Amino acid sequence: MEEAEKELERRSKFLNSLIQKKKKGIEQHEHESFKVHVRACDMPLPLQNRALQCARLHLESMPPGNKLDNKRLALALKKEFDSSYGPAWHCIVGTSFGSYVTHSVGGFLYFSIDKVYILLFKTAVEPLDH
Amino acid sequence: MLEGKAVIGETDMLQTMQQDATDLASKALDFFDVTEAIEIARFIKKEFDRMHGPGWQCM
Numbered sequence: 001m002e003e004a005e006k007e008l009e010r011r012s013k014f015l016n017s018l019i020q021k022k023k024k025g026i027e028q029h030e031h032e033s034f035k036v037h038v039r040a041c042d043m044p045l046p047l048q049n050r051a052l053q054c055a056r057l058h059l060e061s062m063p064p065g066n067k068l069d070n071k072r073l074a075l076a077l078k079k080e081f082d083s084s085y086g087p088a089w090h091c092i093v094g095t096s097f098g099s100y101v102t103h104s105v106g107g108f109l110y111f112s113i114d115k116v117y118i119l120l121f122k123t124a125v126e127p128l129d130h
Numbered sequence: 131m132l133e134g135k136a137v138i139g140e141t142d143m144l145q146t147m148q149q150d151a152t153d154l155a156s157k158a159l160d161f162f163d164v165t166e167a168i169e170i171a172r173f174i175k176k177e178f179d180r181m182h183g184p185g186w187q188c189m
Binding site for chain 1: 187188189
């Protein structure tokens with residue numbers, strides 16, 4: 001009788017491990033299948049790649065099933081670019097917006113990841129008069 | 131003239147400029163369909179550049 005119980009427990013653990021692996025595989029696939037589209041750009045390729053990578057990493061770090069926090073993604077991209085390429089970068093993230101902006105040369109990128117649209121652009125900063 | 135009250139969410143702008151912004155938004159919605167987001171943004175941005183100097187952005 002004990003042998004039978006042990007065998008059942010062993011099989012149960014095995015099946016649970018298979019289920020967990022399957023779940024992880026599905027999550028992994030979801031993250032890999034982000035559809036990235038560059039819609040419009042005036043930006044060197046390395047910077048474009050940096051922006052896409054940063055956005056993708058942010059989306060991948062989100063727990064599955066959680067709603068995207070647009071503001072947090074915008075903040076992450078803006079801070080990343082301000083610290084790496086100097087001020088002043090601006091970032092707008094959303095699913096439905098129109099825009100018309102003035103940007104610095106080589107500092108404009110409009111792209112989408114799945115249904116999220118991201119506008120990232122740079123403007124010249126005038127020093128404050130003291 | 132489009133009916134409906136403009137609601138200001140957050141601001142760091144002179145009262146007169148705020149008034150210009152809401153007036154222009156109202157005007158833009160008279161000129162363009164509400165779905166023409168880029169045209170509305172273009173109109174407001176260009177008018178602000180003309181009235182208050184260059185470098186304005188509009189979403």
